[in-house]
Every structure is written in structure tokens, then in C-alpha cells.
Ligand SMILES: Cc1cc2nc3c(=O)[nH]c(=O)nc-3n(C[C@H](O)[C@H](O)[C@H](O)COP(=O)(O)O)c2cc1C
């Protein structure tokens with residue numbers, strides 16, 4: 001297939017879609033399916049068949065549309081009109097939508113989602129621009145929306161060096177957490193001398209409470225593949241790997257199909273788009289280890305070994321998979337490549353703040369009205385995310401903290417709600433951008449218990465290679481356990497702080513280095529809660545049971561307990 | 567439950583001798599001899615062999631092979647690990663090390679019914695711990711364990727990726743969102759009491775359909 005064939009294919013598909021007077025887009029990603037999406041889709045199809053309208057009305061099963069807590073979601077696209085969203089659709093509503101809206105043009109009022117909802121209005125869809133509008137299992141749908149044209153353009157009009165320059169100028173930074181400039185990384189790999197290089201997409205997404213990468217892989221797999229192919233061309237690699245978390249079988253299946261479809265049409269594989277560039281992509285399925293998100297551990301896992309990190313340098317860009325230079329980027333980073341090539345670096349650099357360009361996808365969850373997947377321009381304030389897009393805290397409760405960056409991040413208290421969300425500001429607050437999980441907590445969350453929760457996570461996930469992380473996390477967990485059961489002393493608090501510094505400074509990889517972050521940030525902003533737990537043995541949020549007493553207080557406590565038991 | 571290999575075929579000493587001589591991360595691309603039919607005649611081994619062939623017996627494919635093995639057998643028995651070690655010419659210690667490193671691989675059989683409760687951050691904030699505590703109390707087992715009668719396993723997960731529906735859990739493969747401790751207990755009791763087919767291993771039928779035997 002060459003560029004002209006690609007355009008013909010796009011045109012044919014566009015014409016085919018234009019023949020339908022109305023298209024019903026039905027979300028088929030995990031959250032909507034778990035709230036009954038499959039039955040809704042069946043009902044839509046049955047209703048269309050019954051009214052013999054198959055020629056005018058089409059049902060498309062798409063990826064995620066965003067408002068996951070309101071699922072199942074159905075979008076109605078009538079020619080010449082704006083898209084209309086329906087929430088909490090049941091099979092009955094589905095039949096009504098077909099009869100009233102699709103065929104008679106009368107929207108069904110009660111389940112309608114207002115289109116001026118801040119949830120939609122405040123978002124900027126760059127990476128997710130196709131998500132929820134195309135059928136992820138059909139290559140034609142992606143091509144009809146301009147898919148693979150960016151790859152064709154890069155292959156024909158740009159040299160690998162120019163691609164790297166374009167990415168550098170766009171200001172794109174890695175979305176995997178640390179925010180390393182992507183263009184710089186590409187250029188390093190491009191310049192590394194080797195006859196063999198690799199491109200790896202990091203789709204391990206171990207941060208609990210984050211599911212952006214999964215949604216992108218499930219809703220728009222070809223965009224990730226196209227981004228990887230452009231990267232392969234830019235750095236001179238012929239083989240790519242995409243590492244998908246084991247918990248995401250649907251994403252792996254869709255990627256597998258997408259790769260096969262693209263290979264069949266000559267968009268991947270040997271001689272991509274009739275050029276001299278060849279690029280193969282293979283999938284590797286993870287097996288449930290958080291540390292495999294770390295780049296050196298991820299490479300060990302791709303090579304079939306225990307996912308234990310190794311010290312850097314050498315960086316993967318110098319010596320990665322099987323000793324060859326390897327480019328590792330997050331899945332969302334690859335999702336940004338196509339829009340940059342398509343619209344140009346200038347356009348992309350116009351979105352966001354001075355040092356953080358573009359948009360970021362967040363998985364908004366926890367105690368907010370609207371949970372779901374959102375894509376916002378960098379520099380938006382936390383308040384806008386939580387209160388405008390998220391719709392505020394349910395049940396009239398009070399906002400207490402927003403947690404970003406998962407087990408490597410921290411909790412941001414209410415006084416910083418007006419902080420702009422970008423790499424530097426979040427770091428200054430003691431948290432990190434992370435991969436994009438944003439969990440809102442209300443006054444029912446106890447901060448020492450939150451810190452304990454993340455410490456338990458790091459303790460379980462520590463790979464055991466270096467002592468500070470393996471032993472330090474256990475000791476920190478034990479102290480936090482004592483704080484939350486009432487048997488801690490002020491000395492424990494001091495030890496905890498010492499341990500935090502020690503583990504942060506001396507661990508081998510990012511897991512250990514960032515494991516103390518949740519403790520440090522909660523200590524910084526919610527120290528009074530720690531002191532309440534220790535000095536007054538009370539938990540304001542009512543989470544901790546505080547049944548134990550410090551060892552030294554046992555002398556007084558024991559007779560009381562014996563009396564109570566008698 | 568499974569005794570797929572007769573131990574006389576697989577004495578540890580000779581395996582150890584054979585594998586000790588090898589340097590682990592050596593990549594072998596081609597095996598000289600085609601794998602013989604498995605002595606136990608269990609068709610599920612054909613599935614493993616197919617994956618082995620697909621990856622041309624490369625030692626790097628160990629995790630893929632273990633995935634297939636676990637899918638076919640439900641869990642990774644010691645015999646199974648030895649079989650994989652032998653086919654890939656890796657030391658058993660290497661295979662055991664990888665199998666025990668990753669949470670996904672289970673070396674113990676799973677119960678007939680299972681419930682996976684998400685303990686990710688979003689679910690934790692929505693009090694998933696209370697759900698786990700309720701189930702633990704009701705069945706007298708810790709998370710990650712199976713009841714002595716092999717009927718029910720309780721597991722926890724790190725995030726099921728449906729955080730919008732927190733707290734989330736999976737009962738026998740069905741995802742349930744916005745659950746309460748009482749609701750979960752009822753759902754689990756219904757699943758355990760119901761005569762739903764065991765979900766663990768691929769049934770003999772399924773295998774026959776899937777494998778093209780030569
Ligand atoms: C403990 C740990 C876990 C990580 N988990 C992930 C992850 O789940 N996804 C990811 O893309 N990067 C993760 N990273 C970051 C990667 O090491 C790496 O920096 C990233 O994939 C680079 O891609 P980027 O430049 O596009 O951000 C993790 C790092 C550490 C230390």
C-alpha cells in the first residue's frame with residue numbers, strides 16, 4: 001500500500017459512513033461493559049433490525065468516551081447536527097433512542113447529558129481525539145480519520161533527524177512519570193552507533209488508580225502503533241515491542257489485531273508504505289509486577305527474566321535490549337507523536353505552559369461526582385479538574401487531598417488547589433505528575449492510613465535487589481502500622497523521617513527512591529494527624545481502630561484490660 | 567490434582583547435571599530435535615509445545631511459555647516448571663525464579679470459584695478493605711488463599727482499571743462495580759452455591775478444538 005491507496009481507503013470509508021443518516025456509538029470498554037454495555041448494544045441492534053432501518057442507522061462499538069461513572073454511554077451522531085451523549089443507558093432507553101432520536105429526530109430527554117457540561121467543555125482532546133469515535137478493531141475507521149498519514153508524511157518528506165528536531169521543538173516530555181524531553185531521548189538513540197536498535201512502548205501502567213494507557217491501547221490502538229513506527233524511523237530501529245500489563249487482556253487482544261491488520265495492508269512489517277523502511281512490532285504480556293514499569297526492569301522482563309532493575313548508566317539509549325540501543329517511551333508519549341507530525345511542532349507547543357507542553361490524560365477517581373478519563377491542557381488548575389470537570393465532592397463532604405503519581409507521588413492539600421498542573425509545580429509540592437492517576441480524597445480518608453496503604457504497596461512490590469528498599473520499606477511499614485493502631489511513640493515518628501531520607505537517597509531504582517514520597521508529603525501537610533494518632537491516640541477520620549497502646553504504657557493498660565475482661 | 571508426569575522420566579539429578587553446565591542467558595534459536603510427544607499423553611502439553619515452537623525455543627520466551635502453561639493448566643505445578651525448563655534448556659532454578667517473581671503465576675491450585683477484590687488506590691479510598699475483611703471472616707481464609715475444600719479462592723488485585731466504578735471486584739470472571747460488603751458476600755455465596763462450571767483450566771473439550779494435532 002502506498003500513500004495514494006491510503007487516501008483512497010480513507011475516502012471510501014468516509015463515503016460509507018456518510019451513507020448512514022445516523023450513527024449510534026456505543027462504548028465497549030471495560031467500565032461501560034461492566035455496567036451493562038453489551039446488553040445496550042444488543043438492544044440497539046435489535047431495535048434497528050425490528051424497525052428495518054439498517055440502511056440508515058448504524059451501531060458502532062467504540063472505545064472510551066470519558067464519563068466512565070455514567071456508563072453505559074451512547075453517542076448519537078446525526079448528519080449535520082452536533083453529537084449528543086446519553087448516560088446510564090438501559091436496554092429500554094436504547095430502544096427509545098432508536099425509535100425517537102435516530103428515526104424521528106426527537107432526543108430522549110431524561111438520560112441526555114448536556115453538551116455544555118464542564119466535564120466536556122474544559123477538556124482538550126489531542127491524544128484521545130479518536131477515542132470514543134472509532135471502532136478500535138477496524139483499521140478503516142482509523143484511516144478514515146486521517147490515520148497513518150503522519151507516518152506516510154514522515155517517511156516521504158522528513159529525514160530521521162528532522163523528525164527528532166520536530167519532536168524536540170514541540171516540547172513534548174515523557175508521560176511515564178519523570179518528564180524527560182522526548183526529542184532529546186530520540187536523538188540520543190538515533191546517534192547511538194549500532195546496527196540494531198529497538199523501540200519499546202511502556203504499557204505496564206502499574207500505578208493503581210490509573211488507566212489512561214489501557215484506555216488508549218483499547219480505544220485507539222493504531223495511534224500507538226503509528227507513533228511507534230515514526231519513532232522507529234526516527235531512531236533507525238526495525239523492531240518494536242509493546243509491553244502490556246497482564247491485567248489488560250482486552251488491550252493486548254486489540255493491539256494484536258491492530259498489528260495484524262496493519263501488517264496485512266503494508267502499514268507495518270517489511271517495506272512500510274512502499275518505502276525502504278521496515279518495522280515489526282511484537283507484544284509482550286506482563287505478569288503482574290509493578291517494578292516492571294521501571295525501564296531497566298521492563299527490558300529484563302521482555303528478555304524473559306526476573307524483572308529486576310540494573311543501575312544506570314548505561315542508559316537504555318546506549319545499551320538496552322540485548323545490549324543494543326533502545327528507545328523506551330510511555331504509551332501516551334507515543335500517542336502524542338501523530339498529532340505533532342500532523343499539525344506541526346508550533347501548534348503543539350502552543351498548548352500548555354512554558355515548560356510543560358501539550359495535554360495530559362488523567363484518570364479521575366475517588367470521591368468526586370464525575371469519575372472517568374479526562375484530557376486537559378497542561379497548566380489547568382487542580383480546582384478546575386476537581387470541581388469543574390469532576391463536579392466536586394459527593395454527599396456535601398469536604399475536599400481533603402488530591403493524590404497524584406500513585407505510590408511514587410504525594411497528596412496535595414486544599415490550600416494548593418489553585419496550583420497549575422505541570423511537571424515543575426507538582427514536584428515543588430512534593431508530589432509528581434506520575435503517569436496520570438488523580439485520586440480525590442474527602443474527610444473520610446485518614447492520611448497516616450493512606451501513607452500506610454502506599455507503603456504496603458511498595459513493600460510488596462519491592463523486587464528485593466537492593467537492601468534500602470527491601471528492608472527499609474518493611475521497617476517504614478511497621479512504624480506506620482504502629483501509628484495507625486495506636487502503639488506508636490514520638491520516637492517512631494522521628495525514626496520514620498530518618499528512614500524516609502535514607503531510603504530515598506540510597507535505593508537502586510526509582511521504586512525505592514520514590515517510595516517515601518507519600519509519607520513525606522502527608523507528613524508535610526498533615527503532620528497534625530500523625531501527632532493526633534500518637535499523642536492523643538485518636539483518628540479523626542474514623543478509619544484507624546487504635547486498639548493497641550505503646551509498649552511503655554502497657555503497665556498501666558494491662559490491669560485495666562484484665563478488669564474489663566473479668 | 568494433576569500428576570501429569572511420571573517422575574521416573576524426570577529425575578532431578580540428570581536435569582541438574584544437564585543444566586548446570588549451561589550459562590543462563592544464552593540464546594538458542596533452534597533445537598536440533600523436534601520435541602517428542604509428551605509421555606503423559608495430556609493434550610494440554612501440545613498447547614505449550616505450540617508456544618515453544620512459535621518462539622523457536624528461544625530462552626527469552628520463558629514468560630510467554632509460562633503464560634500459556636498457566637492458561638492451560640490453571641496453575642504451575644512443579645512438574646510443569648521442569649518440563650518448561652527442560653524444553654528451553656534453562657536451569658530449573660531459573661524457571662522457578664521467574665515463576666515466583668511475578669504475581670500472575672500461581673504455584674498452587676486455585677479454588678473452583680474465585681473472587682478478586684481490587685485494592686488499588688481508587689477502590690481503597692472507597693473502602694474496599696471492608697469488603698475483603700467481610701469475605702475473610704465469612705470464609706475463614708486470608709486473601710490469596712483457597713478454602714480447604716477447594717471451593718473458593720479469595721484474591722486481591724492492584725487495580726482492575728475500572729476505577730470509575732470503585733470499589734470493583736471480579737466474581738468468577740464477572741466484573742462488579744460499586745459494591746458493598748453485603749452485596750459482595752451475597753454475590754459470592756450465590757456463585758459458590760451455584761453449579762457454575764469450574765473456571766480454572768481449559769476443559770478437555772476446549773483443548774481438542776483448539777489444537778491441531780498432527
Ligand atoms: C517503579 C517505577 C515504575 C514505573 N512505572 C511506569 C509505568 O507504569 N509506565 C510508564 O510508562 N513508565 C513507568 N516508569 C517510568 C519508566 O521507567 C520510564 O521512565 C518511562 O517509561 C519512560 O518513558 P517516557 O520518557 O515516555 O516517560 C516507572 C518507573 C519506576 C521507577
Ligand code: FES
Pocket residue numbers: 208209210684685686687688689690724725726727728729730732733734
Ligand atoms: S483502583 Fe480499583 S479498579 Fe482501579
